[in-house]
Amino acid sequence: MRLDLSSKLALVLLLWLCAFLLDWSINLILITLLILVRYLLPGYRPQSARASKSFNKFLFYGGTIVFLFAGINALFLRGGDVVLTIATLDFHEEGLMFGIRTAVRLLLLSISILLFFASTPLRDFIRFLQQKGLPPQLVLVLLLTLHFLDQLPARIHQVFVAQEARGAPVRAGIFSRSQALFSVVSPLVLSSIIESIDRGTALEVRGFLHKPVPMPAAAHEQRSRNLLTAAVILLSVAIIIYSVLRWLLV
Amino acid sequence: MAARLEIQGLSVRYSAGATPALNEVSVGMAAGSCCAVLGPTGAGKTTLLHVLSGVLGRHHSQVVASGSITIADAKFSPLPKIIQFPLVGLALQDPSVQISGIRDTVYDEVQFTLDNLELPSHEIRQRIPPLLKRLGIDHLSHRNPTTLSGGETQRVALATILAAQPSVLLLDEPTTALDLTARVKLHRILKSLREKTTVVVTDTHVDFALGVAHQIVVLDQGRVIFDGTPREFLAALENFESVLPAASWRRVRTLIKTAKEQPGSPHQRLAGRLGIV
Numbered sequence: 001m002r003l004d005l006s007s008k009l010a011l012v013l014l015l016w017l018c019a020f021l022l023d024w025s026i027n028l029i030l031i032t033l034l035i036l037v038r039y040l041l042p043g044y045r046p047q048s049a050r051a052s053k054s055f056n057k058f059l060f061y062g063g064t065i066v067f068l069f070a071g072i073n074a075l076f077l078r079g080g081d082v083v084l085t086i087a088t089l090d091f092h093e094e095g096l097m098f099g100i101r102t103a104v105r106l107l108l109l110s111i112s113i114l115l116f117f118a119s120t121p122l123r124d125f126i127r128f129l130q131q132k133g134l135p136p137q138l139v140l141v142l143l144l145t146l147h148f149l150d151q152l153p154a155r156i157h158q159v160f161v162a163q164e165a166r167g168a169p170v171r172a173g174i175f176s177r178s179q180a181l182f183s184v185v186s187p188l189v190l191s192s193i194i195e196s197i198d199r200g201t202a203l204e205v206r207g208f209l210h211k212p213v214p215m216p217a218a219a220h221e222q223r224s225r226n227l228l229t230a231a232v233i234l235l236s237v238a239i240i241i242y243s244v245l246r247w248l249l250v
Numbered sequence: 251m252a253a254r255l256e257i258q259g260l261s262v263r264y265s266a267g268a269t270p271a272l273n274e275v276s277v278g279m280a281a282g283s284c285c286a287v288l289g290p291t292g293a294g295k296t297t298l299l300h301v302l303s304g305v306l307g308r309h310h311s312q313v314v315a316s317g318s319i320t321i322a323d324a325k326f327s328p329l330p331k332i333i334q335f336p337l338v339g340l341a342l343q344d345p346s347v348q349i350s351g352i353r354d355t356v357y358d359e360v361q362f363t364l365d366n367l368e369l370p371s372h373e374i375r376q377r378i379p380p381l382l383k384r385l386g387i388d389h390l391s392h393r394n395p396t397t398l399s400g401g402e403t404q405r406v407a408l409a410t411i412l413a414a415q416p417s418v419l420l421l422d423e424p425t426t427a428l429d430l431t432a433r434v435k436l437h438r439i440l441k442s443l444r445e446k447t448t449v450v451v452t453d454t455h456v457d458f459a460l461g462v463a464h465q466i467v468v469l470d471q472g473r474v475i476f477d478g479t480p481r482e483f484l485a486a487l488e489n490f491e492s493v494l495p496a497a498s499w500r501r502v503r504t505l506i507k508t509a510k511e512q513p514g515s516p517h518q519r520l521a522g523r524l525g526i527v
Contacts (some may be wrong), residue, residue: 121354122351122352123352123353123354126352127352143351143352147351150351195347198342198344198347199347199351201305201309201340201342202342202347202348203350204305204308204333204335205303205305205333205335205338205339205340205411206335206348206350206362206363206366206410206411206414207333207335207336207363207366207367207414208350208366209333210335210366210367
C-alpha cells in the first residue's frame with residue numbers, strides 16, 4: 001500500500017495524540033510497529049541509504065536515552081517499592097514508571113516525525129505544501145530550514161576538519177570537545193545564515209514566490225487516498241473521545 | 251527579447267546616515283549588449299546587481315535611495331520593489347546556492363524555473379533540451395545537480411536562469427571559482443547570448459571582462475569612475491591600477507605579450523579586436 005503525504009501527516013498527528021493520551025505500554029507497541037513499518041509499507045521506506053543510517057543511529061541513541069532517563073528517575077524520584085538495588089543505590093518503582101512513561105512518549109513523538117522525513121523526499125514535501133495552497137513565503141522558510149537540517153551533518157564535518165586544520169582539539173576528549181564547541185558552532189551558525197539568505201534569494205529570483213505549482217493527481221487515486229486520510233483523522237478523534245471518557249469515568 | 255537598461259543618478263544607502271553603497275550612478279546599456287562592471291571589493295558591484303534584480307528593494311526596507319532605473323519599458327523610481335522575474339535573471343556569486351535542492355536531476359532543476367512560470371509541459375519540453383545543449387550540459391541532464399563540479403554547477407545555475415528567457419541577465423562575479431577551462435566555456439556562452447539578452451557581469455578579472463564586454467564600467471566607492479568601450483578602457487589603463495587587483499593586470503600584460511609573440515593565436519585575435527597590438 002502506498003501512502004500519500006496527507007495520510008502520512010495525518011498518521012503523525014494520530015501518533016502524537018497517542019503519545020499524550022494513551023498508556024505507555026500501547027505507545028511502546030506503536031514504537032515497535034513504527035520500527036517495523038518501514039520494512040512493510042513502501043511509503044515509509046527511508047528515501048536513501050543515508051536517511052536509513054541516520055534513522056538507525058537515532059534508534060540506537062534514542063534507546064540509550066530511554067534507558068538512562070528511566071534509570072536516573074528511578075534513582076532520584078523516591079516513591080513506591082524498591083525494584084532494584086545495585087551496590088548502595090536503590091531504584092524506586094514510581095520514578096522508574098515516570099521515567100519510562102516520559103521517555104517512551106518523547107521517543108514516539110520523535111520517531112513519528114523522523115520516520116516521516118526519512119521516508120519523504122524534500123521535493124515531494126515542498127510540492128505537497130505548494131499544492132495545498134500554503135503561502136509561498138511559508139513554504140520557502142520551511143524549505144530553507146529543512147535543507148539546512150539535511151546539510152547539517154556534512155557542514156559540521158566540514159567545520160570540524162577546518163578547525164582541526166587550525167589546531168583546535170575537536171577530536172580529543174569530551175572536555176577538549178566542549179572547549180572547541182564555540183569555535184565549531186560560530187562558523188556553523190554564521191555560514192548557515194549567510195547561505196540560507198543566498199539560497200532564499202536565488203529561489204526568489206527563479207520565481208519561487210511567483211505562483212503556486214498546481215499538480216493534480218489522478219481523480220480515483222486521490223479519492224482513495226482522501227478516504228485513508230479521513231479514516232486516520234476519524235481514528236484520532238475516536239482516541240480523543242476515548243481519553244476524555246476514561247478521564248470522566250475514573 | 252533583450253532590453254535596454256538605463257540608470258539615472260542612482261544613489262543607495264543601506265540606512266539613513268550610512269556611507270552610500272552607490273553614489274550618483276548614471277549608466278546606459280544598449281539592448282543585447284554586454285556590460286562588464288569592474289571595481290575593487292566593496293565598490294558597489296553586487297549592490298548594483300541586487301538593485302536591478304529587485305532583491306535590494308524587496309529585502310532591505312531601510313534602504314534610502316534616489317534616482318531612477320529603466321528596464322525595457324518599465325521605469326522604477328528609485329528602485330524596483332519586487333523581484334523582476336522573469337524580466338531580469340540574477341546569477342549569484344556562489345552557483346551552488348542557485349540549486350534548489352528539491353529536484354533530483356539537472357533537467358528537473360531547470361524545469362523548476364519553468365514550473366514557477368506555469369508554462370505548459372509541451373513548451374517546457376521544447377525549451378530545456380536546446381538550452382542544455384547550448385550550454386554544453388546536455389550530457390548532465392540526468393545527473394544529480396548537487397554532485398557536479400564547480401564549472402558544471404556554474405553552467406547549470408546559468409541554465410536555470412536562462413530557461414526563463416530573461417531580457418536582462420545579471421552575473422555576479424561568475425569566474426570567481428572557475429578554472430581556466432571553465433572560464434573559456436563561460437566566455438563562449440556569454441558571447442552566444444549577444445543580441446538575445448542584455449548582460450551585466452561584475453568581475454575582478456580584467457582579461458575576462460575585456461573578452462566578453464562591449465562596455466566597461468569601473469566603480470570605486472560607489473561612484474562610476476569610468477564608462478566606455480574596452481578600447482577606451484585599455485587606453486586609460488594606468489588610471490585604474492590602484493582600484494583593480496594586481497593579478498588581473500598581470501594577466502592583461504601576459505595577453506598582450508602572448509598576442510605579440512604568437513601570431514594567429516586566440517590571444518592575438520582578441521588583442522587585435524581590442525586594438526592592443
